[in-house]
Amino acid sequence: MMKPATPKGTRDFGPQEVFKRNYIFSVIKKVFEKYAFLPLETPAMELLSTLSGKYGDEGDQLLFKILKNGDFLEKADAFDNYKKMAFQICEKGLRYDLTIPFARYVAMNRHALTFPFKRYQIQTVWRGDKPQKGRYQEFYQCDVDVVGSNAMLQEAELVCIYDEVFANLHLPVQIRLNNRKILAGIAEVANISDKFMAMTIALDKLDKVGVEGVKKELLGRDIPEAATEFIFKIIQTSSMEQIKKLLQSSPLALEGIAEYEEIMAFLATMPLKNEVVFDISLARGLNYYTGTIFEVLTPAVQIGSLGGGGRYADLTGLFGLPDMSGVGVSFGAERIYDVLEELQLFPETAFSQVEVIFISFDAATLRMAFAYAQQLRAAGICTDIYPDPETKLKKQMKFANDKNAKYVLIIGEEELKNNTISVKNMRDGVQEVMSFTEFYNTLTQS
RNA sequence: GUGGUUGUAGCUCAGUCGGUUAGAGCACCAGAUUGUGGUUCUGGGGGUCGUGGGUUCGAACCCCAUCAUCCACCCCA
Structure with a gap:
């Protein structure tokens, strides 16, 4: 007899667990629908051509690819190159996130949709990552995105959604904001635009390694002393006025700052229940973000972010629909589940x-x-x-x-x-x- | 993908220096109680010691491989 097991990074959800997870979904859905987002579901599988190249080299490695049915070796010849081979013997892959399938859907249905189009989507995604606490190979994401609007109102609404959902879950969080334009502006003024990626990766570690650690990281990534000093000065500044002064010579950075201030102007009159902060070190990996970036953390539990997102100026361009700006955020349901469990925040009504x-x-x-x-x-x-x-x-x-x-x-x-x-x-x-x-x-x- | 940790009953774990028949708590089953659960008492079942190989007179224990797990890195929800 074979020993029963689930594949690496996956797990079963028993009756009580499904009840609890549904509780999270229902709280999230209720808020999404209140803000006039519409539900969407897309297939678990997408064409590999839709998925590949969208998440960087790293992402391509983590894509689950599906072997063709039948004689998949018939047209294969790259026996000495497994990466190339993968595309010869596979034509489909499992969904890696919900944003790219959404972009594909919008591009395909552009004539039928009324813009700005607001959609939410709650489905599983798969990543061939090495599992750890709060990191699985199969997990749910709950995405809200709006496409076809450049208004900062959208960003403000997304912050409100984050705030409302976590307030309803009785889970205190910190909502962090930044803007890719500000980051690009820093690189511009520091004259290291060619090392933008290296800079953001280093900055992103501020939380973990501290200011000195970031400095070391920057120098270690071939960023000149002078540029490092400049970046150092910025991350130590707490006032937006100071940052504005330092980045004065970059119109792009000022645009990013103006966007941020516009969002905060919308929120100024809102009685939010969670803290909203500007975080210059917030970088986020996915390379299609171009404007605002979001991240949600909880101070209550040591776990990665509970959600994140951002604005992408031209997401559907990849699918032949250019100049369509979108902005959206995601909730990591599994992590929220783990946190609620740890803090015993599931209400009695969540159970059967x-x-x-x-x-x-x-x-x-x-x-x-x-x-x-x-x-x-x-x-x-x-x-x-x-x-x-x-x-x-x-x-x-x-x-x-x-x-x-x-x-x-x-x-x-x-x-x-x-x-x-x-x-x-x-x-x-x-x-x-x-x-x-x-x-x-x-x-x-x- | 790189480095490390752990893997023993359904669950949480103990197991001495390599030495007889591998233990505990909880859970499970039965009885005390033939119309009464949860509490109590008594008894019982349950193990390819993750898997495969090796060293040894002898391996849960030592070595190698492999799978899974957790942790750090990379990245990310």
């Missing part, structure tokens, strides 16, 4: 709750139980019946107890004859005899 379980003794009492159960179910009460009346009462009671039922309704010979039921309250152990109607009324009225 059997209210009533019937126990009977023979065919006649079982039929009676069934008739009663259907009445309770019609009233929307979660009801179950122990299906085998011959089973010892002790065992039936244990079943009800394991299912965490609130009430056990016992129907025996005696009860059947007197047209009553025995109601046992499993919370306090008190048992009383009454008519079914009496029980039904107290339950449906409370």
